[in-house]
Each structure stands twice: as structure tokens, then as C-alpha cells.
Amino acid sequence: MRASISRRAVLAGAGGLVVGFMLTPAIAAEPEPTAAPVAADDIAADQTGSPPHDAWLRIGPDGRATLFTGKVELGHGLLTALAQIAAEELDLPVDHVTVISGDTERVPNEGATTGSRSIETTGAALRQAGATLRALLVDRAAERLDVPADRLTVRDGVVTAPDGRSLAYAALAADAAPRSTAPRRADAPAVRPKPAAERRIVGTAVPRRDLPAKVTGAARFVQDIAPDGLLYGRVVRPPRYGAVLDTVDADAVKDLPRIVVLVRDGSFLGVLAEREEQAVQARAALRRATTWSGGTTLPAPDRLWEHLRTAPAQTHVIDQRGDDVASAPAGAVALTASYRKPYVAHAAIAPPAAVAVFDDGFLTVWTASQDVFALREALGAALHMPASDIRCIHAETGGSFGQDGADDAALDAALLARAVPGRPVRLQWERDETFAWSPFGPAMMVDLAGQVGRDGRIATWSHTVWSNTHAMRPGEADEPNLLAAWQLDGTAEAAPPRTAPATAGGGAERNAVPPYDLPRRRIVEHRVLDMPLRVSALRSLGAFANVFAGESFMDELARAAGADPLAFRLAHLSDVHARAVLEAAARRAGWPGRRGGNRPGLGIGFARYRDDGAHVAAVAEVAVDRRSGAVRVARVVIAVDAGTIVNPDGAAAQIEGGVIQATSWTLREAVRFDATGITSRSFADYPILTMPEVPSVDVVLIDRPEAPSRGVGEAALGPTAAAIANAVAAATGARIRELPLTPARVLGALAASPSQSTPEKRRRG
Amino acid sequence: MVLRLNVNGTVRETAAAADTPLLYVLRNDFALTGTKFGCGAGECGACTVLVDGRPLRACRTPVGELTNARILTIEGLGSAAHPHPLQAAALAEQAAQCGWCTGGMLVAAKALLDRNPKATESEVRTALADHLCRCGSHNRIVRAVLRAGRAPRRT
Numbered sequence: 028m029r030a031s032i033s034r035r036a037v038l039a040g041a042g043g044l045v046v047g048f049m050l051t052p053a054i055a056a057e058p059e060p061t062a063a064p065v066a067a068d069d070i071a072a073d074q075t076g077s078p079p080h081d082a083w084l085r086i087g088p089d090g091r092a093t094l095f096t097g098k099v100e101l102g103h104g105l106l107t108a109l110a111q112i113a114a115e116e117l118d119l120p121v122d123h124v125t126v127i128s129g130d131t132e133r134v135p136n137e138g139a140t141t142g143s144r145s146i147e148t149t150g151a152a153l154r155q156a157g158a159t160l161r162a163l164l165v166d167r168a169a170e171r172l173d174v175p176a177d178r179l180t181v182r183d184g185v186v187t188a189p190d191g192r193s194l195a196y197a198a199l200a201a202d203a204a205p206r207s208t209a210p211r212r213a214d215a216p217a218v219r220p221k222p223a224a225e226r227r228i229v230g231t232a233v234p235r236r237d238l239p240a241k242v243t244g245a246a247r248f249v250q251d252i253a254p255d256g257l258l259y260g261r262v263v264r265p266p267r268y269g270a271v272l273d274t275v276d277a278d279a280v281k282d283l284p285r286i287v288v289l290v291r292d293g294s295f296l297g298v299l300a301e302r303e304e305q306a307v308q309a310r311a312a313l314r315r316a317t318t319w320s321g322g323t324t325l326p327a328p329d330r331l332w333e334h335l336r337t338a339p340a341q342t343h344v345i346d347q348r349g350d351d352v353a354s355a356p357a358g359a360v361a362l363t364a365s366y367r368k369p370y371v372a373h374a375a376i377a378p379p380a381a382v383a384v385f386d387d388g389f390l391t392v393w394t395a396s397q398d399v400f401a402l403r404e405a406l407g408a409a410l411h412m413p414a415s416d417i418r419c420i421h422a423e424t425g426g427s428f429g430q431d432g433a434d435d436a437a438l439d440a441a442l443l444a445r446a447v448p449g450r451p452v453r454l455q456w457e458r459d460e461t462f463a464w465s466p467f468g469p470a471m472m473v474d475l476a477g478q479v480g481r482d483g484r485i486a487t488w489s490h491t492v493w494s495n496t497h498a499m500r501p502g503e504a505d506e507p508n509l510l511a512a513w514q515l516d517g518t519a520e521a522a523p524p525r526t527a528p529a530t531a532g533g534g535a536e537r538n539a540v541p542p543y544d545l546p547r548r549r550i551v552e553h554r555v556l557d558m559p560l561r562v563s564a565l566r567s568l569g570a571f572a573n574v575f576a577g578e579s580f581m582d583e584l585a586r587a588a589g590a591d592p593l594a595f596r597l598a599h600l601s602d603v604h605a606r607a608v609l610e611a612a613a614r615r616a617g618w619p620g621r622r623g624g625n626r627p628g629l630g631i632g633f634a635r636y637r638d639d640g641a642h643v644a645a646v647a648e649v650a651v652d653r654r655s656g657a658v659r660v661a662r663v664v665i666a667v668d669a670g671t672i673v674n675p676d677g678a679a680a681q682i683e684g685g686v687i688q689a690t691s692w693t694l695r696e697a698v699r700f701d702a703t704g705i706t707s708r709s710f711a712d713y714p715i716l717t718m719p720e721v722p723s724v725d726v727v728l729i730d731r732p733e734a735p736s737r738g739v740g741e742a743a744l745g746p747t748a749a750a751i752a753n754a755v756a757a758a759t760g761a762r763i764r765e766l767p768l769t770p771a772r773v774l775g776a777l778a779a780s781p782s783q784s785t786p787e788k789r790r791r792g
Numbered sequence: 793m794v795l796r797l798n799v800n801g802t803v804r805e806t807a808a809a810a811d812t813p814l815l816y817v818l819r820n821d822f823a824l825t826g827t828k829f830g831c832g833a834g835e836c837g838a839c840t841v842l843v844d845g846r847p848l849r850a851c852r853t854p855v856g857e858l859t860n861a862r863i864l865t866i867e868g869l870g871s872a873a874h875p876h877p878l879q880a881a882a883l884a885e886q887a888a889q890c891g892w893c894t895g896g897m898l899v900a901a902k903a904l905l906d907r908n909p910k911a912t913e914s915e916v917r918t919a920l921a922d923h924l925c926r927c928g929s930h931n932r933i934v935r936a937v938l939r940a941g942r943a944p945r946r947t
Contacts, residue, residue, distance in 0.1 A: 244826015
């Protein structure tokens with residue numbers, strides 16, 4: 028990826044200097060980011076025709092910087108990291124950088140904050156923008172001080188000449204001629220960001236800027252926004268997908284105090300009250316006072332895998348190398364195995380919420396959406412109003428791990444606010460509807476087949492994945508793709524779209540291609556079009572199941588070859604960074620190697636996230652209680668190469684969080700449902716890992732300051748799951764291929780005879 | 793009818809009905825939004841406050857039962873300018889990601905340390921066993937509580 032920045036894009040706006048930078052989609056898709064120098068005329072309008080000045084970094088008349096970014100804080104520390112990058116290139120203290128984020132009226136559209144991409148794309152562009160703006164300031168100082176620019180130094184926003192004279196950024200920025208667009212050095216060599224050796228802020232553990240407010244209760248989340256005149260909203264959901272609202276007995280709430288209004292549109296039913304507890308009571312009363320009919324039927328849970336295998340699907344060959352993978356050299360051992368991952372819930376502790384107000388036909392929404400621009404378009408489509416009459420402003424929520432109900436809540440709030448023009452409405456979901464109506468990470472099934480030759484090398488590898496799309500965000504599907512939009516009057520089906528949109532990609536293929544040197548391989552995706560449960564993006568998309576399956580199967584092949592799992596992996600890896608993380612994790616974890624045999628309860632998992640992201644190797648240490656079947660993950664060592672680490676503590680926190688969330692998914696989590704709907708409706712129904720159960724997490728960061736940065740938010744999930752499953756197999760001899768690794772499954776695997784817990788295996792003559 | 797509640801050392805008034813959960817009164821009447829809704833069923837711990845020093849779920853506790861009680865919320869623990877040792881320790885350990893569970897965790901930890909200033913790691917984990925965190929900040933939170941336990945205590 029290359030940050031396209033033009034010196035001509037450097038404008039002097041009102042009160043200061045600004046520089047625009049942008050990413051074009053084609054550039055952003057390039058696999059190997061480099062901080063390439065930028066030519067003066069290198070402005071490219073993006074494919075949607077947006078103006079070129081897509082983001083702005085400004086030095087104000089006070090000498091401080093403001094970054095306006097479309098990326099948003101998800102609790103992952105992004106805005107702190109972006110401020111570090113800007114401060115580094117501008118030579119400013121990091122607290123002299125203000126970040127304005129996620130407001131459709133104030134910031135550029137940089138797409139969704141997803142995919143562990145923000146530091147890779149926005150971060151890289153920001154480095155270049157910061158360097159460009161600094162160069163402009165230094166040019167100005169050179170002119171005023173009459174000293175060549177290359178003899179000036181900059182520290183904390185002050186440009187100093189060798190003779191000691193100096194000019195602060197404030198002085199340099201204050202008298203800029205408005206709309207001056209002709210930088211003096213237009214023909215000068217392109218500006219390069221700082222070399223690694225000169226960095227002072229990037230690479231250091233700058234404390235998170237949002238945490239002082241979060242540990243003192245002062246932080247304002249979207250659920251805390253309370254404009255004057257606020258009304259509190261709740262929505263009454265159908266009992267199941269696709270049910271239609273037949274009758275409402277409004278008398279049920281007529282005696283409740285201070286209920287302002289019932290809002291009904293088709294099968295959408297909401298209530299507004301002056302006090303929040305009254306809205307909660309009204310919702311409960313209305314649930315008893317409504318009748319519904321119809322509803323879609325879900326597959327029986329025990330038929331889910333058959334459903335995935337037989338439902339209509341689009342089939343894509345993701346990767347194919349070498350000859351027919353079915354043929355094999357003489358003497359090869361052939362294995363097949365099938366792995367399963369259930370539907371998994373986001374299960375953020377905060378419920379979806381939004382605040383909305385209609386003023387003179389203009390809608391303002393405070394939302395925790397990960398993509399405020401796509402949400403604005405979707406709201407416009409759902410409300411039949413121009414997107415230009417809508418402003419979406421991001422506010423944090425408590426936990427953001429993909430597409431949960433955040434976008435849906437924005438439409439709910441807007442529908443309620445439309446009924447009371449001029450009055451702000453805060454809409455919040457209750458816990459049961461949060462579980463029942465948020466999209467889930469799709470169930471996935473992965474069939475592996477492989478052959479190991481007499482030489483101990485993998486001769487063939489076949490990976491076939493069945494999954495729904497993981498991409499159903501607003502803007503990723505044909506419709507507005509917001510929950511309430513299916514319920515409004517005139518909508519054909521009061522249910523999430525049952526058929527996936529016909530677009531390529533979708534996330535099921537993520538990390539389906541193994542990271543190993545495999546000359547003969549075939550990777551196939553069956554993109555299952557029928558979507559009985561509502562699904563969309565959950566942290567790491569298909570990578571979690573694909574890595575769990577592929578890395579479990581690596582261990583199964585290693586066992587068939589009589590090889591140590593680590594040595595077997597290394598024997599198939601020429602990528603030096605892959606080898607480095609595996610060796611680092613193994614060393615830290617005390618991996619015993621071939622001679623020691625695999626210590627009971629130690630398992631390994633490796634992936635390069637998204638094929639072009641961070642290299643991650645995890646070693647899990649587990650203890651299995653053979654009587655109860657309970658698995659305890661005592662420790663996870665995880666080595667990560669993410670190129671340039673912007674903030675080592677922030678990166679470590681993301682890795683730790685990824686490990687712990689993946690441990691919870693792996694040991695505990697599966698959404699329960701029956702033919703009529705979702706039955707996981709509380710944390711009691713859907714238990715997640717608790718404080719006494721979390722493993723200790725030992726993060727080994729391999730910093731490569733000359734390399735571009737890679738995102739780390741999602742990179743740890745797949746390798747952690749695989750390491751745990753492999754550790755359970757090492758501890759017990761029982762291979763479990765279906766998640767989660769519940770006590771019942773462990774006991775079942777232990778009870779099965781060794782031949783049953785071994786994959787289908789045959790030697791070719 | 794007006795109810796008087798002693799919150800963070802200040803007596804405040806609310807017109808809420810006596811059966812109103814404390815959570816809504818704190819958040820909406822007193823603008824103390826550091827206490828969070830997570831589940832409404834006492835399963836997650838995000839709404840935990842101290843009532844006469846003991847952790848209680850504000851989502852399940854009617855205000856009518858609290859008129860003679862001393863209520864402490866995360867805002868009453870300390871501020872950014874004057875953080876409680878637990879808050880300072882949470883910052884030192886960078887012990888939060890989204891920050892939703894943090895307030896409930898820290899007030900529950902205060903109750904633990906008030907009772908048992910030298911709480912061990914295992915005691916900390918047990919005391920916080922019914923506080924859910926989805927971001928995976930658990931180990932940092934435990935380290936923060938242990939750090940605060942070692943720090944000079946505020947009276």
C-alpha cells in the first residue's frame with residue numbers, strides 16, 4: 028500500500044496548515060506496504076469519485092496538530108496509536124495531537140474500522156502525511172530564517188537553526204495565506220517518513236489516551252449520551268425470525284406512567300418514555316400484549332452440518348497448485364478429517380444502543396457503528412431520505428468485535444426519534460434481544476485431506492470449507508441490511524435476508540490457504556447461500572475456523588509421519604518470519620522437541636493472519652480432568668511479528684485479549700437454537716470464560732522497525748484455538764474436531780477407542 | 793414522593809418510584825454514568841456499586857431499599873486528578889480495553905481489599921469471578937488489584 032499525498036494537496040485552511048492524504052482501494056489492496064516516496068502530482072481520485080483530500084492533518088495556530096480520521100476507537104487503542112504516528116512524524120509531543128474521529132460531517136471516509144487494517148492503511152498514510160506537513164513547516168522556517176532546510180532541526184514543535192534561532196510551529200502556521208496551494212519545494216525530492224533509528228514515539232508504550240476517563244467512570248459511551256429533553260426508547264422484537272406483528276393491545280401501557288408514544292410501523296414496535304425504567308416496563312408489558320404469526324424455521328441443531336453440506340452454495344477454488352491432489356506417491360499415508368465450528372456470539376458486555384434526534388428533517392445519530400459512512404447510506408435507504416440529511420457521529424460502546432447490533436440500534440433510534448421531532452431519543456437493547464437478534468459469526472465446517480510421503484513431507488493437501496458469508500454489514504449487501512428495515516410496512520419478509528448476496532469474498536476463505544510450502548494443494552470454498560441464522564462479521568471472520576482446522580490437521584499429519592509438531596511445521600516453512608515466531612514461541616514455552624517427545628498438554632498453532640498480516644505462533648499448555656472432561660488452559664505463549672510495533676503495550680493488550688477471547692470460544696461457546704429460534708438469550712445460556720478460568724498469557728513481540736506495521740487485533744484467534752485443540756490431543760490422545768471443547772466432547776473422545784479417535788488413515792501401496 | 797440517597801458522600805434526591813432499579817437513578821437522575829448496564833440480571837457485574845461497603849448489583853436493587861445506605865460508585869472512588877490507588881494501578885497496568893466492565897471490577901476490588909488488603913492472586917480472581925470481561929483484560933485487572941493491594945492505602 029502506498030499513501031498518496033500531493034504537495035499540491037497541502038493547503039492553508041482557516042487558521043493553520045492542513046495536509047490531505049488518501050488511500051485508493053487498489054493501492055490499499057497491495058500486499059506489501061512500503062513507505063514509498065510520493066511524487067508531487069500523485070493525487071488520485073478514488074474509484075467512487077470522492078475528492079482527493081480524503082483525510083486531514085492540521086497544524087493549528089497554537090502549533091498543535093489535529094487529525095481527522097474516519098477510523099474509530101473500538102477499545103483497541105487505535106486513536107492512541109494514530110496520535111503516536113502523527114506526533115512522531117511531526118516531531119510534536121504526543122499530547123499535542125488531538126484526534127477527531129468517525130463523524131460524517133467532519134472526517135474523511137476511510138471505510139470500516141475492521142480487519143486489523145487500520146494501522147496498516149491509515150497508519151501508513153498518516154506517516155507520510157505527517158512527514159509531508161513537517162517538511163512544509165521546515166521549508167517555511169528555512170525561508171524565514173534564511174537557513175537551508177537540511178540544517179534545521181525540529182523538536183517538540185520548534186524548528187531551530189544551527190545558530191540557535193528558532194521558530195515554533197505556532198508562528199509558522201499562524202500566518203499562512205488562505206488557500207495557498209503552491210509549496211515552494213514542489214520540485215524538491217519527495218519527502219520520506221522518519222527512518223526507524225530516529226523514532227522517539229513510535230515503538231514506545233504511550234499510555235492509552237482514553238483510559239483515565241474509563242477507570243474513573245468519566246468516559247462517555249454512546250449509552251451515556253444524554254442531550255437535554257432526552258426520551259428513553261425500547262423495541263419489542265418478534266418472538267422469532269420472520270414473525271409478523273398481528274395485534275398490539277395498546278391498553279397494556281396506558282396506565283404506565285409517562286409513556287410518551289408507541290411507534291408502530293409494520294412489524295416494528297417501539298416505545299418511548301420520559302424515564303428509562305418506564306420504557307423497560309413498557310417493553311415487558313407490550314411483549315405480553317402483542318400477537319405474532321409466522322416465522323422462519325431453522326434447521327435442527329443436530330442437522331446443521333448436513334444442512335451446510337447440502338444447502339445451495341457458490342463454489343470457488345481459492346487456490347490450486349500442482350497436479351491432482353488425489354494422486355500420491357507410493358507409500359504415502361493419506362488422512363482425512365472434518366472439523367466444525369458453531370455459531371459464535373459477539374457477546375459484548377454493553378448492549379447495542381444509539382442516540383438520535385430529528386431537527387427540521389435533519390437526522391443526527393450517535394452510534395457505535397464501525398463504519399459511520401456506510402451506516403449513513405443505509406439509514407438513508409431505510410428511512411427514504413437523502414444521506415446528505417443524516418449525520419452519524421461515532422461514540423464508543425463497551426466491546427466491539429465485529430458487526431453486532433450497533434448499526435441496527437441506529438435505525439431503531441432513528442425510527443423512534445422520527446415520531447418525536449426535536450426530541451433526542453436514546454435507544455438501548457435489552458440483553459435477551461442482544462443475543463437473539465445480533466448477527467453471529469457463522470457456523471463453519473472444514474474438510475481436510477492430505478498425504479505424507481515416505482520422506483516425511485506433505486505430498487498433497489486439500490482444504491474444503493463450507494460457510495455462510497461473514498460480510499453482511501451495511502454496505503456489504505444489497506439492502507440497507509439493518510434489522511428494523513425488514514420489519515417496516517411494505518417489506519416482503521420480516522426476517523434477515525435468507526439468501527446471501529451474490530458477491531465474491533465474504534471472509535469464509537480467510538486463512539483457508541495453508542501457510543506452508545505445499546507444491547500440491549487445492550483450497551475450495553463452498554459459500555453456502557442459505558442463511559438460517561443471522562450472520563455477519565465476527566473478529567477474524569473465517570480465519571478462526573480455518574486455522575483451527577488446518578493447524579489441527581498439521582498435527583494429525585505430523586503424528587502420522589512420526590514427527591514432532593514443531594519440527595514438522597518448520598520442515599514445511601521457508602518463510603523466515605514464520606519460522607522465527609514458531610521458534611520464539613516454542614523456546615519461551617519450553618517446547619521439548621523431537622527428542623523429548625511432545626510434553627503432555629502442550630500444543631502449537633501458527634498462522635500468518637489474512638495471509639499478508641502478522642505472523643503469529645501460539646503454544647498452549649492445558650490440563651484435562653479425565654473424570655469431568657474439563658479442560659483448563661493454564662498458559663498460552665504467543666509470539667507475534669507485526670512489523671513495526673507502534674505501541675508495544677497496546678499491541679500486547681490486543682494479543683492478550685485475542686488469546687483470552689479465543690480460549691473462551693474454543694472451550695465454551697456455541698449459540699443454541701431450535702427450529703423456532705435462538706435459545707441463547709442470556710450470559711447464563713451463553714457462558715463466557717471467567718476470571719478464574721483465563722490462562723496466563725505470555726506475549727513475545729518480535730519488533731521489526733524497518734518493516735511496515737501489521738494489525739494485531741484479530742491475528743491471535745486462530746492460532747490460539749489450534750494450539751489448545753492440539754494440546755488437548757497431546758494430553759489425552761483424543762482428537763476433538765468440533766468446537767467448543769466441552770467436557771461432554773472430551774469425555775466422548777476419551778471413551779472412544781484409539782482407532783475411532785484417529786482420522787481415517789490408509790497407506791497407499 | 794422524593795427519595796433521598798447518599799451517593800459518594802452526597803445526599804441526592806430523586807423522584808423515581810421506590811421500585812426503580814438503582815442503576816437508572818444513578819445514570820439518568822444523577823448523571824453518574826460510570827455504572828453500566830450489561831445484562832439486567834446480575835450475571836455480568838458491570839453495574840456493581842458498593843452499598844455500605846458491600847458489592848451489590850445496581851440493576852437488581854430497588855432504590856427504595858437504599859434510603860439509609862451509603863452508596864459508592866466508580867466516580868466516588870476517585871477522579872483522573874485524584875485517582876484511588878486502584879484506579880492509579882489500573883492505569884499503571886493499562887488494565888482496560890473497552891472500559892465497560894472496569895468500574896464494576898474496581899469497586900468490587902475495593903470491597904475485597906478493604907476486607908483483605910493482602911489478597912492473593914487467587915483471592916482476587918475468585919472475588920471477581922462473576923464480573924465478565926469480553927475484551928480479555930482479565931490478567932491486567934488482576935495485576936492492577938494486586939498492585940493496589942501493595943500500595944499505601946487511602947483511609
